[in-house]
Amino acid sequence: MIPRRCSSCAAPTGAGDRFCESCGQRLLPTSQWLSSTTRGGTCAFCTSGDIDRDGYCGECGRRRSPGRDRVELDLGSIAAVTDRGPHRRRNEDAAGIGRAGSAIAGIVCDGIASTVRADEAAHAAVNAGIVALARDLSDGASPAVAARASFRHALAAVTVVGERLGTETPPSCTYASAIAKDGTIVVCWVGDSRIYWLPARDEDGGPVCLTVDDSLAGQLAAAGLRVAADLGADGAALIRWLGADADNVEPHLGSLHPAGPGRLVLCSDGLSRYLAGPADLVGGRAEQPGAAARRLAQTALDAGGHDNITVIVIDVQSRAGPDGSHHPTIPEGGSRP
Template identity: 50%
Template sequence: MNGNACPEHGPPSEPEHRFCEVCGRNLVTGELASLSVPTIWLSSRAAGASCAACGAAYVDEDAYCDHCGRRRSIGRDHAELDLGTVAGVTDRGLRRRRNEDAVAVGRAGSVNAAVVCDGVSTSTRSDAAAYGAAEAGLGTLLAALARGVDPPKATVEGARAAAAAARAAAAGPDAGDTPPSCTYVSGIVTADAVTVGWIGDSRAYWLGPDPSCLTVDDSVAGQLAAGRSVPATLDADPGSRALIRWLGADSDDVEAQVVSLRPAAPGRVLLCSDGLHHYLSDPSALAAASSGRLIDVARHLTTVALDGGGHDNIAVAVLSYSPSGGSVP
């Protein structure tokens, strides 16, 4: 593929679009989508060829700016993605030099989906893992849904593709002993069900009647709080946020945990990195802060994290759920 341009119809109308609006081709993988199910998705990947630090134009594909020496940023410092029934916002925060969180939102026919990936800051080039995983995960997930695959299986397929992309991000001489890695959470909303899948400590919440956190952090603290055991090689400190599962070349457990539910009443699904849930994690409080248009909800929750201190990158995606009738809790 030549950049993100379709070989038949040229570049998309918006630089962040990852599917051709004419034929539905996946502009990341080059695969043609099913024409019977229109598919579109957006990514928070940086679209320009200019350095975010000094504004100089990049002259080649090198990872660093020739003018100021700053490493090329894969993601935008702040990005807003809005498809109406699914929206996302990501922000660099107040203390990080670059945004290593990634958000991708999309739609396959009437089915909405989103992926949030949080680059692990202790790894090298974690934004490469996060963006590779988010885009491969959502692209594969949407393609599976377009083929008629059910949401739980599509969730697994998407997570496997994300894992492969995160591993591939380790290629190159500067991967070092801490190859690029990230966490992963996806959400699918159909007319009668909500399905989420995750690896790591990025979370999914149900924000409707009886709001709840749908995921269990793949961290020492998260597993112990859920009454689960942790590997004997890890310090079993109940306050430790050390990850026990993630995506990257140094991870060997990349099967997504999957949860599905069929709420009887309308609501929203929230996906977020720990840049948000570090400051606001209570499901009821999140639900109370989630009225209005989806993009406004994503903006507001991002602002909550920034006002709380913005210690980390922030990634938020919100999906709308309206049951078609006959659903059960």
């Protein structure tokens, strides 16, 4: 584990210290995380355990999200919104966001509606995944190592939910995570939740989707083949997911070394289904991540909101990358997306 040090005087500090014994500086937590599914516990803003029954932190006064139908999470440079939408009985999406040192990370999981208690799958995956990301990144793991480990924790958590319920169609969900750290972005996914990169500067290219849907239509399109119009729902059906019946699924993993700053957008298909292309995600240059997440969620609601909607927006102040290119890697047991 990397020793914790004061950000003001660099003196070593203990894991439970709230102030530096050398200079008196208030210590920032080594990691902060928020989940759309958690209640009580430790405050993600100041790490205090003094949470009252109404969800307010006795130390900093912030309130945890009171419900799941509509949840907004905000850590400044990363923010998320998840919304049930007007047509669904419950919100089967979940989101988690976090910061650990110089790393910023987010996870979106979309419960698969054709399975029993899909919301429990998404909630379990996000909670297990974001905690693992925060811990491993705080301990100095590389983004790629942390991404793989987080996925495995998420898959294990969803599998446990399925085994506990013992249904023929165990709870299942998609998974999409993104980590930005020191000029490198690592994305990890299974399913059809998507991750987009929006460069801040025109000279760095246009918006692009970094993921490929795990569906027949998605795989055909990625291979440059024409997708027949008569594929219909069969073409959009998932061929990979997280669940007790997922048969040791391995995630897709990709990396990006952007030439300049930009913004990551992670979303469930409750938003992506309404996009004509990645350019539809672009907002004003001065728009903060929280405002951008709310705008994009509202875009889906205004378009009909026929599914649950989840979106995470991450501001990336990237160091100059070596070539600004997207470098997908082949996961163990998987294939190049």
